[in-house]
Amino acid sequence: MADTATFEPVHETGRDAAAPHAHIEHDTNTGISNTKLAMWLFLGSECLLFGALLTTYLLYKNPLPGQGPTREQLFDIPFTSASSFVLLMSSLTMVLAVAAIERSDHHRMRIWLGATAVLGSLFIAGQIYEFTTFYAEGLGYTTSRFGSAFYTLTGFHGVHVTAGIIMLVSLLLWSLRGNLPEHRSETVEVVGLYWHFVDVVWIVLFAVVYLIP
């Protein structure tokens, strides 16, 4: 059973009067809010989705002879490494945003949320550049089984990052309108969990897809 109390929106200038009561033990069997538990279960199920895509990629990563360029001919490891650093640092800014809202520091939370969205956008820009380059070098989606598996795997991850950016911008707008008081800090935390998950997925993809020969 989720919390049923309703709270009035507050603006950053005023303390959230409901905050001291916002994080008391939830009236659920687990003592955790259903939203947070649901997000963790969702992330657990996402492991199966990305596991399927990654396994398919591993099986198809070598194109048949004469079916377009190979991964060794295409991958630009220094560029992808820079993208990986960017996404990794976005996890830091995200956790700092969560810590800021837990301390009722709305101003700093907005700075870190904005930084996370910018870093995520940089990552997506890099992925678009990479896809465009690969396409120009002869790897289309249907060129080879490698192309299909690679674009599907990394494309799905890119879609997840894009969804995360939309959530971050939404949080930022809610906060600016005063609709994100500290008693709703769990919303930021749940979005943060999603964001960290796309980061850990990239940690796996970067190693398995790009680095392991």
Add this chain to the structure above:
Amino acid sequence: MAHPQQPPVPTSVLDGAVEDYPSDWKYWRVAIILFVLTAIEVSTYVLADSVFSDSRVLIATLLFLMVVKFWAVAWYFMHLKFDKRILTVAFYSGLALAMVVYLCMLLAFRYFGDDGMICPSESLNCITEG
């Protein structure tokens, strides 16, 4: 923009946590460690021929670094260390299930060679080419 003076977030204001969330400085330290580990990962690409002549060592090293980075983000940034254990169980159950299912799939497709090295799935070529 480090703010090491920021105190830990007390458990009393957290949702389902059993331990205080750490100070910002702790997060920065974890990020620095992740940065270094990623740099080591990338360096294996540069040093692949000179240092990692045995590809098994290279693969083992990369997998180890990957697991450490994954764990660090989940444990500290996703707060599994500080939250109730049921969240750890919920997440790692899905992860373990995925690993078992897809490892079985890779084995079924003979992805792993007899010599213990990962082979480039020629066996699948045979299947697809009939």
